[in-house]
Amino acid sequence: MSEELALTGEPPATETTPAAKPRRGVDWWGEVKGLFWLILAVLGFHSFIAKPFYIPSESMLPGLEVGDRLVVSKFAYGWSFVSPTIPNPAAIFREVVLRQPQTSWSVQIPFTSGRIWGEMPTRGDVVIVTPPGQTSDYIKRVVGLPGDTLAVRGGTLILNGKPVVRGPLHYRELPVDANATCDPDQYYDARITKADGSLVCRLPIVTETLPNGRRFDTVELGPSAGDDYAPVRIPANHVFLMGDNRDRSADSRFSILGARGLGGPVPWENIGGRAEFITFSVDGTATWNPLTWWGALRPGRAGTSLHPETSQ
Numbered sequence: 001m002s003e004e005l006a007l008t009g010e011p012p013a014t015e016t017t018p019a020a021k022p023r024r025g026v027d028w029w030g031e032v033k034g035l036f037w038l039i040l041a042v043l044g045f046h047s048f049i050a051k052p053f054y055i056p057s058e059s060m061l062p063g064l065e066v067g068d069r070l071v072v073s074k075f076a077y078g079w080s081f082v083s084p085t086i087p088n089p090a091a092i093f094r095e096v097v098l099r100q101p102q103t104s105w106s107v108q109i110p111f112t113s114g115r116i117w118g119e120m121p122t123r124g125d126v127v128i129v130t131p132p133g134q135t136s137d138y139i140k141r142v143v144g145l146p147g148d149t150l151a152v153r154g155g156t157l158i159l160n161g162k163p164v165v166r167g168p169l170h171y172r173e174l175p176v177d178a179n180a181t182c183d184p185d186q187y188y189d190a191r192i193t194k195a196d197g198s199l200v201c202r203l204p205i206v207t208e209t210l211p212n213g214r215r216f217d218t219v220e221l222g223p224s225a226g227d228d229y230a231p232v233r234i235p236a237n238h239v240f241l242m243g244d245n246r247d248r249s250a251d252s253r254f255s256i257l258g259a260r261g262l263g264g265p266v267p268w269e270n271i272g273g274r275a276e277f278i279t280f281s282v283d284g285t286a287t288w289n290p291l292t293w294w295g296a297l298r299p300g301r302a303g304t305s306l307h308p309e310t311s312q
Helices: 002-008 028-048 089-096
Strands: 050-054 068-073 126-129 138-144 149-153 156-159 170-175 191-193 199-209 214-219 229-233 238-242 271-281
Touching: 028 050, 050 271, 126 238, 138 156
Parallel strands: none
Antiparallel strands: 050 068, 068 271, 126 138, 126 271, 138 238, 149 156, 149 229, 170 199, 191 199, 199 214
16 A cells, blocks of 8 residues: 555545634623523513512411412412512612612502403402502402401401301410511510420411301400401402401501501402412521521421311
8 A cells, every 4th residue: 555655656645624613702692682581581470470479577377477488379360450570670779789678679550450361369368469559569368359348346357247257266386486586565475485495476366267168267366456347348349358467467457558558448450469378488597608598497388278278
C-alpha cells in the first residue's frame, strides 16, 4: 500500500473535522417570553381553577388554625369579578422591600353583577369572601341562603323561625404554639398545662347541625356582642356568613366599618371560592433556615377535608 502511494505521489486521505459552530449568546427575549407565559399560566390557574390560601386569624377555630394552608377551588360556584388574580406590583414592593404590611397583593376589577356558570353555595360550605369595598379575603361558613329569615338569639342561630340543633357542651384540646397562643385575654382560663408539661388550649365546643344535616364544631366562649342579631330576610343572590369561632369572628353579624365585619348578607358575586382541604400547617417556629422548616410542620393536619360531615 505504501509503495503504491509512493509511486503515484498522491497524499493519503485524511478525515476532516467539521468546523465548530460559533457560540450563540443567551436568548434573553426568549427567556422573557417563556417567563411571561409561565406567569400567565400560574395566574390563570389561580383565577379559574384553584389557589392556595393561608389562615391568618382564629375566626374559624376549632376546625382551622392560624398557619393552616388550604386549597380553594375557584370554579365551585362559577366565576365573578373577584375571581381573577391580578398582581399589584406596588403592593408587593411595599411589603417585600419596604416591609410595609399590605391587605392584598392583587388588584381587584370593578364590581360586575352576576357570575359565569354561577351556582349558589350549599349551606355549611366554607368559603372565601372579599367584603364589599375591600380587597382582602375572609374565610367563613355559609349558614343562610337567599329567601331565609335568619336571626341569632342568645348565641343560637335561628333559621326560618327554628333554632338549629346544638349538641351538648364539650371540650377540645388544641396544642399551644407560636401560631396558636391561646391568648388569655381572648380565651380566659382555656390555656392549661397537662401532666406531661405540654401546653394546650382547652376550648368549649358546641356541635351545630344545619337543616340540611351538615354538622360542624363551633367555639362557645360565653356572652358576646354577636350573640343577638335581629331577624333579617336574606335577599336574592346573597348569603349569610359566620365564623365557627362565634364569639371571635367579624362576619355578617357586624358592620364593615365599625367591626371589620361583612355588613350583613353578602352578594354571591363576592364569594371567591370554596375551601376544599388543608395541604399543610405550620406552628410559626420556622425561620429563614431550611433546616427549621420540617420541624415547624404540625402533624396530622395535611389532607384534612373542609367539607362538613352530614348526619345520617
